[in-house]
Amino acid sequence: MGNNLSVLICDDSILIRKKLRSTLEKCKCKEILEAVNGDVAVELVKVQNPDLIFMDIVMPEKDGIEALKEIMEFNPDAKVVMASSVGTNDRLKEALGYGAYDFIQKPLSFEAIANIIEKVIKEDKVDV
Amino acid sequence: MFSKYFGHYLLNRELLTREQLMDALEFQKSVHVKFGVIAVDEEYMTPLQVEEVHEKQKQMDKRFGEIAVDLGYLTNEQVEALISNQKQGHLFLAQALVDREYMTIEQFGAALRDYKIENSLSDEQFDAIRNGSIELLVENILGIEDEEKNSKYGQYLSLFAKNMIRFIDDQVYFEIDTLENPQSENWVVRQVIVGEAPLFTAIGANEEAFLHIASIYAEEELTEVDDLAEDAVSEFLNLHNGIYLVNMSNWGTELTMNPQEVVKNATVSGDVFLVSVNTSKGSFQLILSDKPENILIAQ
Numbered sequence: 001m002g003n004n005l006s007v008l009i010c011d012d013s014i015l016i017r018k019k020l021r022s023t024l025e026k027c028k029c030k031e032i033l034e035a036v037n038g039d040v041a042v043e044l045v046k047v048q049n050p051d052l053i054f055m056d057i058v059m060p061e062k063d064g065i066e067a068l069k070e071i072m073e074f075n076p077d078a079k080v081v082m083a084s085s086v087g088t089n090d091r092l093k094e095a096l097g098y099g100a101y102d103f104i105q106k107p108l109s110f111e112a113i114a115n116i117i118e119k120v121i122k123e124d125k126v127d128v
Numbered sequence: 129m130f131s132k133y134f135g136h137y138l139l140n141r142e143l144l145t146r147e148q149l150m151d152a153l154e155f156q157k158s159v160h161v162k163f164g165v166i167a168v169d170e171e172y173m174t175p176l177q178v179e180e181v182h183e184k185q186k187q188m189d190k191r192f193g194e195i196a197v198d199l200g201y202l203t204n205e206q207v208e209a210l211i212s213n214q215k216q217g218h219l220f221l222a223q224a225l226v227d228r229e230y231m232t233i234e235q236f237g238a239a240l241r242d243y244k245i246e247n248s249l250s251d252e253q254f255d256a257i258r259n260g261s262i263e264l265l266v267e268n269i270l271g272i273e274d275e276e277k278n279s280k281y282g283q284y285l286s287l288f289a290k291n292m293i294r295f296i297d298d299q300v301y302f303e304i305d306t307l308e309n310p311q312s313e314n315w316v317v318r319q320v321i322v323g324e325a326p327l328f329t330a331i332g333a334n335e336e337a338f339l340h341i342a343s344i345y346a347e348e349e350l351t352e353v354d355d356l357a358e359d360a361v362s363e364f365l366n367l368h369n370g371i372y373l374v375n376m377s378n379w380g381t382e383l384t385m386n387p388q389e390v391v392k393n394a395t396v397s398g399d400v401f402l403v404s405v406n407t408s409k410g411s412f413q414l415i416l417s418d419k420p421e422n423i424l425i426a427q
Contacts, residue, residue, distance in 0.1 A: 085367045
Protein backbone atom coordinates (compact mmCIF):
# COMPACT_ATOMS: atom_id res chain seq x y z
CA MET A 1 0.00 0.00 0.00
CA GLY A 2 2.21 2.89 -1.21
CA ASN A 3 0.73 6.36 -0.76
CA ASN A 4 1.51 10.05 -0.63
CA LEU A 5 -0.23 10.68 2.66
CA SER A 6 1.20 12.85 5.38
CA VAL A 7 -0.18 11.71 8.72
CA LEU A 8 -0.16 13.32 12.15
CA ILE A 9 -0.29 11.14 15.27
CA CYS A 10 -1.50 13.00 18.35
CA ASP A 11 -1.28 10.90 21.53
CA ASP A 12 0.36 11.57 24.90
CA SER A 13 1.49 7.93 25.01
CA ILE A 14 4.99 7.22 23.69
CA LEU A 15 3.99 3.60 23.27
CA ILE A 16 0.93 4.37 21.16
CA ARG A 17 2.89 6.83 19.00
CA LYS A 18 5.61 4.23 18.50
CA LYS A 19 3.14 1.47 17.56
CA LEU A 20 1.08 3.72 15.31
CA ARG A 21 4.19 5.05 13.58
CA SER A 22 5.31 1.47 12.92
CA THR A 23 1.90 0.65 11.41
CA LEU A 24 1.92 3.79 9.25
CA GLU A 25 5.43 2.97 8.05
CA LYS A 26 4.21 -0.47 7.04
CA CYS A 27 1.42 1.27 5.11
CA LYS A 28 4.20 3.33 3.49
CA CYS A 29 2.83 6.75 4.39
CA LYS A 30 5.02 9.50 3.00
CA GLU A 31 5.36 11.65 6.11
CA ILE A 32 4.59 10.92 9.76
CA LEU A 33 4.35 13.74 12.30
CA GLU A 34 3.89 13.41 16.05
CA ALA A 35 2.24 15.58 18.70
CA VAL A 36 2.14 14.87 22.44
CA ASN A 37 -1.05 16.80 23.14
CA GLY A 38 -3.84 18.79 21.49
CA ASP A 39 -1.98 22.11 21.62
CA VAL A 40 0.98 20.77 19.67
CA ALA A 41 -1.36 19.03 17.21
CA VAL A 42 -3.26 22.25 16.43
CA GLU A 43 0.01 24.11 15.83
CA LEU A 44 1.32 21.35 13.55
CA VAL A 45 -1.93 21.29 11.58
CA LYS A 46 -1.71 25.04 11.00
CA VAL A 47 1.84 24.71 9.66
CA GLN A 48 1.85 21.35 7.89
CA ASN A 49 -1.84 20.64 7.22
CA PRO A 50 -1.45 16.82 7.09
CA ASP A 51 -3.79 14.65 4.99
CA LEU A 52 -4.85 12.55 7.97
CA ILE A 53 -4.76 12.96 11.76
CA PHE A 54 -5.05 10.24 14.40
CA MET A 55 -6.19 11.95 17.62
CA ASP A 56 -6.34 10.50 21.13
CA ILE A 57 -9.11 11.91 23.35
CA VAL A 58 -7.91 11.74 26.97
CA MET A 59 -4.73 13.84 27.09
CA PRO A 60 -3.21 16.38 29.47
CA GLU A 61 -3.11 20.05 28.45
CA LYS A 62 -5.56 20.20 25.54
CA ASP A 63 -7.65 17.03 25.09
CA GLY A 64 -8.57 15.49 21.75
CA ILE A 65 -12.09 16.92 21.50
CA GLU A 66 -10.87 20.48 22.07
CA ALA A 67 -8.11 19.98 19.52
CA LEU A 68 -10.62 18.51 17.04
CA LYS A 69 -12.82 21.61 17.37
CA GLU A 70 -9.91 23.97 16.69
CA ILE A 71 -8.59 21.92 13.80
CA MET A 72 -12.03 21.80 12.14
CA GLU A 73 -12.37 25.57 12.56
CA PHE A 74 -9.00 26.02 10.85
CA ASN A 75 -9.69 23.47 8.11
CA PRO A 76 -13.26 22.13 7.80
CA ASP A 77 -11.97 19.47 5.35
CA ALA A 78 -9.41 18.04 7.79
CA LYS A 79 -9.65 14.28 8.29
CA VAL A 80 -9.38 13.69 12.01
CA VAL A 81 -9.76 10.11 13.21
CA MET A 82 -10.44 9.90 16.93
CA ALA A 83 -8.53 6.97 18.45
CA SER A 84 -9.51 6.24 21.99
CA SER A 85 -10.17 3.47 24.49
CA VAL A 86 -13.33 5.35 25.47
CA GLY A 87 -15.63 4.39 22.61
CA THR A 88 -18.88 5.29 24.34
CA ASN A 89 -21.85 6.42 22.29
CA ASP A 90 -21.68 9.87 23.87
CA ARG A 91 -18.03 10.31 22.95
CA LEU A 92 -18.65 8.96 19.47
CA LYS A 93 -21.58 11.33 18.88
CA GLU A 94 -19.64 14.25 20.32
CA ALA A 95 -16.62 13.60 18.09
CA LEU A 96 -18.68 13.05 14.95
CA GLY A 97 -20.76 16.12 15.82
CA TYR A 98 -17.61 18.25 15.75
CA GLY A 99 -16.71 16.83 12.36
CA ALA A 100 -14.45 13.85 13.15
CA TYR A 101 -13.81 11.72 10.07
CA ASP A 102 -13.97 8.42 11.94
CA PHE A 103 -13.58 6.83 15.36
CA ILE A 104 -11.46 3.81 16.20
CA GLN A 105 -11.36 1.99 19.49
CA LYS A 106 -8.07 1.19 21.22
CA PRO A 107 -6.21 -1.14 21.28
CA LEU A 108 -5.44 -0.13 17.71
CA SER A 109 -5.27 -2.97 15.23
CA PHE A 110 -3.24 -2.93 12.04
CA GLU A 111 -6.43 -3.71 10.09
CA ALA A 112 -8.33 -0.74 11.50
CA ILE A 113 -5.49 1.65 10.63
CA ALA A 114 -4.95 0.15 7.18
CA ASN A 115 -8.69 0.37 6.42
CA ILE A 116 -8.73 4.07 7.28
CA ILE A 117 -5.67 4.74 5.11
CA GLU A 118 -7.28 2.85 2.24
CA LYS A 119 -10.52 4.81 2.65
CA VAL A 120 -8.67 8.16 2.59
CA ILE A 121 -6.62 7.15 -0.44
CA LYS A 122 -9.76 6.11 -2.33
CA GLU A 123 -11.55 9.35 -1.50
CA ASP A 124 -8.65 11.64 -2.25
CA LYS A 125 -7.02 9.54 -4.97
CA VAL A 126 -3.65 10.61 -3.63
CA ASP A 127 -1.88 7.28 -4.10
CA VAL A 128 1.16 7.07 -6.30
CA MET B 129 -8.38 -18.04 36.26
CA PHE B 130 -10.17 -20.58 38.43
CA SER B 131 -7.19 -22.89 38.15
CA LYS B 132 -4.85 -20.39 39.80
CA TYR B 133 -7.45 -19.38 42.34
CA PHE B 134 -8.21 -22.95 43.30
CA GLY B 135 -4.48 -23.68 43.51
CA HIS B 136 -4.16 -20.97 46.15
CA TYR B 137 -7.17 -22.39 47.97
CA LEU B 138 -5.30 -25.71 48.18
CA LEU B 139 -2.25 -23.84 49.44
CA ASN B 140 -4.20 -22.01 52.13
CA ARG B 141 -5.78 -25.28 53.23
CA GLU B 142 -2.23 -26.68 53.51
CA LEU B 143 -3.05 -29.44 51.06
CA LEU B 144 -0.05 -28.31 49.01
CA THR B 145 3.21 -26.49 49.69
CA ARG B 146 4.02 -23.31 47.78
CA GLU B 147 6.78 -25.14 45.91
CA GLN B 148 4.40 -27.93 44.89
CA LEU B 149 1.80 -25.44 43.66
CA MET B 150 4.36 -23.44 41.66
CA ASP B 151 5.72 -26.65 40.18
CA ALA B 152 2.23 -27.92 39.30
CA LEU B 153 1.18 -24.61 37.74
CA GLU B 154 4.28 -24.69 35.56
CA PHE B 155 3.92 -28.40 34.81
CA GLN B 156 0.23 -28.08 33.87
CA LYS B 157 1.21 -26.29 30.66
CA SER B 158 2.55 -29.56 29.29
CA VAL B 159 0.02 -32.04 30.67
CA HIS B 160 -2.68 -33.83 28.77
CA VAL B 161 -5.82 -34.13 30.83
CA LYS B 162 -6.79 -37.75 31.18
CA PHE B 163 -10.34 -38.92 31.04
CA GLY B 164 -10.34 -40.38 34.55
CA VAL B 165 -9.58 -36.98 36.10
CA ILE B 166 -12.47 -35.34 34.27
CA ALA B 167 -14.85 -38.19 35.07
CA VAL B 168 -14.16 -37.79 38.80
CA ASP B 169 -14.26 -34.00 38.53
CA GLU B 170 -17.73 -34.24 36.99
CA GLU B 171 -18.70 -36.84 39.60
CA TYR B 172 -19.66 -39.31 36.88
CA MET B 173 -17.30 -41.90 38.32
CA THR B 174 -15.65 -42.67 41.64
CA PRO B 175 -11.85 -42.80 41.91
CA LEU B 176 -12.09 -46.57 42.47
CA GLN B 177 -14.01 -47.03 39.22
CA VAL B 178 -11.36 -44.96 37.43
CA GLU B 179 -8.63 -47.20 38.83
CA GLU B 180 -10.55 -50.25 37.63
CA VAL B 181 -10.77 -48.84 34.10
CA HIS B 182 -7.04 -47.99 34.17
CA GLU B 183 -6.28 -51.60 35.11
CA LYS B 184 -8.47 -52.88 32.25
CA GLN B 185 -6.71 -50.49 29.87
CA LYS B 186 -3.44 -52.26 30.59
CA GLN B 187 -5.04 -55.46 29.36
CA MET B 188 -6.84 -54.33 26.23
CA ASP B 189 -6.43 -51.87 23.38
CA LYS B 190 -9.44 -49.74 24.13
CA ARG B 191 -9.96 -46.15 25.10
CA PHE B 192 -10.90 -45.12 28.62
CA GLY B 193 -14.37 -44.03 27.54
CA GLU B 194 -15.12 -47.26 25.72
CA ILE B 195 -14.16 -49.40 28.71
CA ALA B 196 -16.11 -47.20 31.13
CA VAL B 197 -19.19 -47.52 28.90
CA ASP B 198 -18.68 -51.30 28.67
CA LEU B 199 -18.52 -51.50 32.45
CA GLY B 200 -21.64 -49.38 32.80
CA TYR B 201 -19.86 -46.52 34.58
CA LEU B 202 -20.48 -43.96 31.84
CA THR B 203 -23.10 -43.45 29.14
CA ASN B 204 -22.14 -42.43 25.61
CA GLU B 205 -23.62 -39.00 26.29
CA GLN B 206 -21.40 -38.57 29.32
CA VAL B 207 -18.36 -39.55 27.25
CA GLU B 208 -19.27 -36.84 24.72
CA ALA B 209 -19.67 -34.30 27.53
CA LEU B 210 -16.30 -35.28 29.01
CA ILE B 211 -14.58 -34.83 25.65
CA SER B 212 -15.95 -31.30 25.36
CA ASN B 213 -14.89 -30.51 28.95
CA GLN B 214 -11.32 -31.65 28.43
CA LYS B 215 -9.97 -28.14 28.08
CA GLN B 216 -11.19 -26.62 31.35
CA GLY B 217 -8.24 -24.88 33.01
CA HIS B 218 -8.53 -26.38 36.47
CA LEU B 219 -8.40 -29.88 35.02
CA PHE B 220 -4.88 -29.22 33.79
CA LEU B 221 -3.97 -28.34 37.37
CA ALA B 222 -5.68 -31.49 38.64
CA GLN B 223 -3.81 -33.63 36.14
CA ALA B 224 -0.49 -31.93 36.96
CA LEU B 225 -1.00 -32.53 40.71
CA VAL B 226 -1.85 -36.18 40.10
CA ASP B 227 1.04 -36.70 37.67
CA ARG B 228 3.46 -35.12 40.14
CA GLU B 229 1.92 -37.25 42.90
CA TYR B 230 1.21 -34.20 45.08
CA MET B 231 -2.44 -35.25 45.40
CA THR B 232 -4.60 -38.19 44.43
CA ILE B 233 -7.63 -37.73 42.18
CA GLU B 234 -9.76 -38.45 45.24
CA GLN B 235 -8.08 -35.71 47.32
CA PHE B 236 -8.51 -33.21 44.49
CA GLY B 237 -12.19 -34.11 44.10
CA ALA B 238 -12.74 -33.79 47.87
CA ALA B 239 -11.06 -30.36 47.89
CA LEU B 240 -13.28 -29.19 45.02
CA ARG B 241 -16.36 -30.29 46.94
CA ASP B 242 -15.12 -28.53 50.11
CA TYR B 243 -14.51 -25.36 48.13
CA LYS B 244 -18.03 -25.45 46.79
CA ILE B 245 -19.54 -26.01 50.24
CA GLU B 246 -17.37 -23.41 52.01
CA ASN B 247 -18.35 -20.79 49.44
CA SER B 248 -22.05 -21.74 49.48
CA LEU B 249 -22.06 -22.23 45.74
CA SER B 250 -24.99 -23.82 43.96
CA ASP B 251 -24.26 -26.48 41.31
CA GLU B 252 -24.98 -23.91 38.60
CA GLN B 253 -22.71 -21.27 40.15
CA PHE B 254 -19.91 -23.77 40.66
CA ASP B 255 -20.21 -25.03 37.08
CA ALA B 256 -20.12 -21.46 35.80
CA ILE B 257 -16.98 -20.67 37.81
CA ARG B 258 -15.24 -23.85 36.67
CA ASN B 259 -16.20 -23.04 33.11
CA GLY B 260 -14.54 -19.65 33.41
CA SER B 261 -17.23 -17.21 34.59
CA ILE B 262 -15.03 -14.41 35.86
CA GLU B 263 -17.99 -12.37 37.11
CA LEU B 264 -19.08 -15.13 39.47
CA LEU B 265 -15.54 -15.85 40.58
CA VAL B 266 -14.92 -12.19 41.42
CA GLU B 267 -18.25 -12.03 43.23
CA ASN B 268 -17.14 -15.09 45.15
CA ILE B 269 -13.75 -13.55 45.98
CA LEU B 270 -15.40 -10.34 47.17
CA GLY B 271 -17.70 -12.32 49.41
CA ILE B 272 -21.29 -12.95 48.47
CA GLU B 273 -22.61 -11.18 51.60
CA ASP B 274 -20.75 -8.00 50.89
CA GLU B 275 -23.24 -6.50 48.48
CA GLU B 276 -21.87 -3.01 48.97
CA LYS B 277 -18.38 -3.94 47.77
CA ASN B 278 -19.85 -6.05 44.99
CA SER B 279 -21.94 -3.22 43.64
CA LYS B 280 -19.08 -0.70 43.93
CA TYR B 281 -16.21 -2.74 42.64
CA GLY B 282 -17.51 -6.05 41.24
CA GLN B 283 -17.92 -4.95 37.63
CA TYR B 284 -14.60 -3.14 37.64
CA LEU B 285 -12.72 -6.11 39.10
CA SER B 286 -14.33 -8.62 36.72
CA LEU B 287 -13.31 -6.54 33.75
CA PHE B 288 -9.84 -6.00 35.21
CA ALA B 289 -9.43 -9.77 35.53
CA LYS B 290 -10.49 -10.24 31.90
CA ASN B 291 -8.13 -7.52 30.69
CA MET B 292 -5.25 -8.92 32.74
CA ILE B 293 -5.85 -12.29 31.13
CA ARG B 294 -6.29 -10.75 27.69
CA PHE B 295 -3.31 -8.38 27.71
CA ILE B 296 -0.87 -9.31 30.49
CA ASP B 297 -0.98 -12.74 32.10
CA ASP B 298 -3.42 -15.63 31.91
CA GLN B 299 -2.32 -16.90 35.34
CA VAL B 300 -3.78 -13.97 37.25
CA TYR B 301 -5.10 -14.49 40.77
CA PHE B 302 -6.76 -11.89 43.02
CA GLU B 303 -6.71 -11.63 46.80
CA ILE B 304 -8.65 -9.00 48.68
CA ASP B 305 -6.20 -7.11 50.84
CA THR B 306 -7.49 -6.24 54.28
CA LEU B 307 -4.71 -3.76 55.05
CA GLU B 308 -5.97 -0.35 56.03
CA ASN B 309 -2.59 1.30 56.36
CA PRO B 310 -1.31 3.61 53.66
CA GLN B 311 0.30 1.73 50.84
CA SER B 312 3.84 2.55 49.84
CA GLU B 313 4.95 1.43 46.43
CA ASN B 314 7.92 2.09 44.14
CA TRP B 315 5.59 3.05 41.35
CA VAL B 316 1.98 4.17 41.31
CA VAL B 317 -0.02 4.83 38.15
CA ARG B 318 -3.32 6.47 38.87
CA GLN B 319 -6.33 7.55 36.88
CA VAL B 320 -9.52 9.07 38.19
CA ILE B 321 -12.88 8.29 36.61
CA VAL B 322 -15.34 11.13 36.98
CA GLY B 323 -19.10 11.40 36.67
CA GLU B 324 -22.07 10.04 38.55
CA ALA B 325 -20.11 6.98 39.73
CA PRO B 326 -16.61 8.36 40.37
CA LEU B 327 -13.75 5.98 40.94
CA PHE B 328 -10.11 6.40 41.91
CA THR B 329 -8.07 3.71 40.18
CA ALA B 330 -4.39 2.97 40.57
CA ILE B 331 -1.82 0.27 40.00
CA GLY B 332 0.86 0.18 42.70
CA ALA B 333 3.87 -1.99 42.06
CA ASN B 334 7.47 -2.62 42.95
CA GLU B 335 9.97 -2.26 40.14
CA GLU B 336 9.99 -5.93 39.18
CA ALA B 337 6.20 -6.24 38.86
CA PHE B 338 6.01 -2.85 37.15
CA LEU B 339 8.53 -3.93 34.52
CA HIS B 340 6.69 -7.21 34.05
CA ILE B 341 3.44 -5.44 33.16
CA ALA B 342 5.28 -2.84 31.08
CA SER B 343 7.29 -5.38 29.08
CA ILE B 344 4.29 -7.49 28.18
CA TYR B 345 2.10 -4.55 27.24
CA ALA B 346 4.86 -2.82 25.25
CA GLU B 347 5.72 -6.16 23.60
CA GLU B 348 9.42 -5.70 24.29
CA GLU B 349 11.75 -6.57 27.14
CA LEU B 350 12.13 -3.50 29.36
CA THR B 351 14.87 -3.68 31.99
CA GLU B 352 14.55 -0.27 33.60
CA VAL B 353 11.64 1.99 34.44
CA ASP B 354 12.07 4.61 31.74
CA ASP B 355 9.48 6.75 29.93
CA LEU B 356 8.37 3.84 27.77
CA ALA B 357 7.87 1.54 30.77
CA GLU B 358 5.89 4.20 32.65
CA ASP B 359 3.86 4.81 29.55
CA ALA B 360 3.13 1.13 28.95
CA VAL B 361 1.65 0.60 32.43
CA SER B 362 -0.26 3.90 32.12
CA GLU B 363 -1.66 2.83 28.78
CA PHE B 364 -2.75 -0.53 30.12
CA LEU B 365 -4.67 1.18 32.95
CA ASN B 366 -6.05 3.75 30.49
CA LEU B 367 -7.17 1.05 28.06
CA HIS B 368 -8.83 -0.95 30.81
CA ASN B 369 -10.58 2.13 32.21
CA GLY B 370 -11.72 3.09 28.71
CA ILE B 371 -13.35 -0.30 28.22
CA TYR B 372 -14.91 0.03 31.68
CA LEU B 373 -16.41 3.37 30.64
CA VAL B 374 -17.85 1.77 27.50
CA ASN B 375 -19.44 -0.99 29.59
CA MET B 376 -20.84 1.52 32.07
CA SER B 377 -22.19 3.62 29.21
CA ASN B 378 -23.93 0.55 27.79
CA TRP B 379 -25.55 0.11 31.21
CA GLY B 380 -26.72 3.71 31.21
CA THR B 381 -24.02 5.42 33.30
CA GLU B 382 -21.98 8.01 31.43
CA LEU B 383 -18.51 8.65 32.82
CA THR B 384 -15.32 10.31 31.67
CA MET B 385 -11.78 9.98 32.89
CA ASN B 386 -8.81 12.22 33.59
CA PRO B 387 -5.36 11.60 32.14
CA GLN B 388 -3.23 9.04 33.96
CA GLU B 389 -0.32 10.04 36.14
CA VAL B 390 2.77 8.13 37.26
CA VAL B 391 4.15 8.83 40.73
CA LYS B 392 7.44 7.39 41.99
CA ASN B 393 7.87 6.21 45.61
CA ALA B 394 4.31 7.07 46.44
CA THR B 395 2.18 6.40 49.47
CA VAL B 396 -1.55 6.15 48.84
CA SER B 397 -3.90 6.77 51.74
CA GLY B 398 -7.59 7.30 52.24
CA ASP B 399 -10.70 5.15 52.04
CA VAL B 400 -9.25 2.59 49.65
CA PHE B 401 -10.16 -0.92 48.59
CA LEU B 402 -7.01 -2.92 47.93
CA VAL B 403 -6.69 -5.98 45.76
CA SER B 404 -3.48 -7.97 45.46
CA VAL B 405 -3.10 -9.04 41.87
CA ASN B 406 -0.80 -12.04 41.64
CA THR B 407 0.67 -12.93 38.28
CA SER B 408 3.12 -15.61 37.22
CA LYS B 409 5.93 -13.06 37.57
CA GLY B 410 5.04 -11.30 40.82
CA SER B 411 2.32 -9.28 42.50
CA PHE B 412 1.06 -5.73 42.39
CA GLN B 413 -1.77 -3.83 43.98
CA LEU B 414 -4.90 -2.56 42.38
CA ILE B 415 -6.06 0.39 44.47
CA LEU B 416 -9.66 1.53 44.15
CA SER B 417 -11.86 4.05 45.89
CA ASP B 418 -15.33 5.35 45.19
CA LYS B 419 -14.32 8.53 47.05
CA PRO B 420 -11.52 9.90 44.86
CA GLU B 421 -11.68 13.25 46.65
CA ASN B 422 -10.48 11.61 49.89
CA ILE B 423 -7.42 9.95 48.40
CA LEU B 424 -4.02 11.36 49.24
CA ILE B 425 -0.85 10.47 47.40
CA ALA B 426 2.35 11.49 49.14
CA GLN B 427 5.90 11.09 47.89
